[in-house]
Amino acid sequence: MNNSVPEIDKILQRIDNVLKSNRRIELLYIVLTTILFGCGIGCMIRALVTGAFAWSTPSAVTTGLLYWPLKQIRSIRKENIALATAPILIERLPSDKAAVELQKLLHTLYGEQ
Amino acid sequence: MARSEETRKILEDIRVNLHIGIVKKGVEVWNKWLKANPNIEPDLSGAALRKVDLRGANLREANLTGADLHEANLINANLFMARLIKADLSQANLRNARVILGDLKGANLSKADLRGADLSDADLTEVDLSGANLMGASVAGTNMKKANLTDADLRGCSLIQTNFTEAMLTGAKLYGTARDDWKIGGLACKYVYWDFDGKQRSPKDRDLEPGEFERLYAALPTIEYIFEHGMSPIDPLIMDRVVQAIRDKWPEFDIKIDSINARGLAPSIKFTVQHEEQKEPALEEVRKGYKTKLRQLESERDRYWEVIKAAFDKPREVKLITAGPGAIVATDGSTINIQQHIHNALELQKAIAEEPEESKSFAKVAKKTALDIIGEAIKDIAKGQVKEAAKQIIELGKDFGPIVAKTAAYAFFKSLI
Secondary structure, three states: OOOOOHHHHHHHHHHHHHHHHHHHHHHHHHHHOOOOOOOHHHHHHHHHOOOOOHHHHHHHHHHOOOOHHHHHHHHHHHHHHHHHHHHHHHOOHHHHHHHHHHHHHHHHOOOOO | OOOHHHHHHHHHHHHHHHHHHHHHOOHHHHHHHHOOEEEEEEEEOOOOOOOOEOOOOOOOOOOOOOOOOOOOOOOOOOOOOOOOOOOOOOOEEEEOOEEEOEOOOOOOOOOOOOOOOOOOOOOOOEEEOOOOOOOOOOOOOOOOOOOOOOEEEOOOOOOOOOOOOOOOOOOEOOOOOOOOOOOOOEEEEEOEOOOOOOOOOOOOOOOOOHHHHHHHHHHOOOEEEEOOOOOOOOOHHHHHHHHHHHHOOOOOOOOOEEEOOOOOOEEEEEEEEHHHHHHHHHHHHHHHHHHHHHHHHHHHHHHHHHHHHHHHHHHHOOOOEOOOOOOOEEEOEEEEEEHHHHHHHHHHHHHHHHHOOHHHHHOOOOOOHHHHHHHHHHHHHHHHOOHHHHHHHHHHHHHOOOOOOOOHHHHHHHHHO
């Protein structure tokens, strides 16, 4: 096989590496999301307890900011599923059927190819 | 590499591996699989497919970027819109392959067999085609900028609107190529072969100077005048006069007759001019000039009938000495009966006019030309130049045979010589 097309074993190794790396990044995003959410809740409680409703503003802001980390977590999970599915496709299905399924997977992840 | 990009790359690498696996099962399996799954985008980028047999393979829109297809058999393969960027196709057999709109930037096609292949509108920028055989291939509209075509065989190729800017063409065989509007700016070429066998070096004893090939063979802007009602044998002569007139009036156009196409439903004459912006005014001048010349000819016809009439009615007006009723003294001193001579010539004219146009007798000379010759002869008789007229008629008899030669009038003119 040509050097520019990696062997399946090497590809599987790369999948493992990406999955590991994704796990770390996912954890980071979860921590960030929790902190943002915690800050928002904290500000809300303070606003209710003290009656200083100005404290509810940061709560609204942090809730809005949650959109991006949640989006990233969702994307990582989708990719992880795809990466976990690919080796099964290769091992369990004949190449022609696996190629069709993989095309669908790519389409789901990245839209029109 | 960004996280998402690496995932995508991994999945694409898997796809390539799977596609290689399928293509290696054989063309039949591959084609059948593609037919069953029309949404699949064949991806064989970077694949090592040396000497692979892909005869008649459907590689339409396939990604073969960087693929190694050295000595591969791609006869009759469908590579429509395929991406073959930097692919190695050296010594590959691409006979009759369809590579229309393909992207072959930087590909290596040295010594490849591309006979009869269709590379129309493909991008062959910086492609290596040295020693390749492109006999009868269609390279029309192809971008061959900076391509290496050293010793390439382009005989019978369609090079219409092909871009050879800064390409190398030394040693290329160019017999029978169609080269309308080809672009050869900055082309490097020391010599080529224009003969059928590709053996006679041109120029023979020296190398072409830089830019010389361009000067000699660059396509000039072309205009075409179509004869909607058919072309008569005299039309090219009229057009020659028209071109002369335009050249006198507009020397900067440098208008020239490029080619005459007398066949088909729309016979035409093509002209070249120096610049693109001169096309419109030049065509207008051609149209006007042609109409004017036709009108002039019409008026000359009337004048010629007047001469005949004058010969019948008033022989003195043709400034010849009269020698009795209907007779004059010819320029050679002999006395002739002009009325009788013209009557004989008209008999001949009638015989020709009545002959159908598809007659075999008109194979050599067209009917209109024959009538014109007789007309000229009548003019000569009217002027008293009977022998000249008789000579013209006898020549006509040689071309037309029985139609003219069997007439009593012809025998009469023959007796005069």
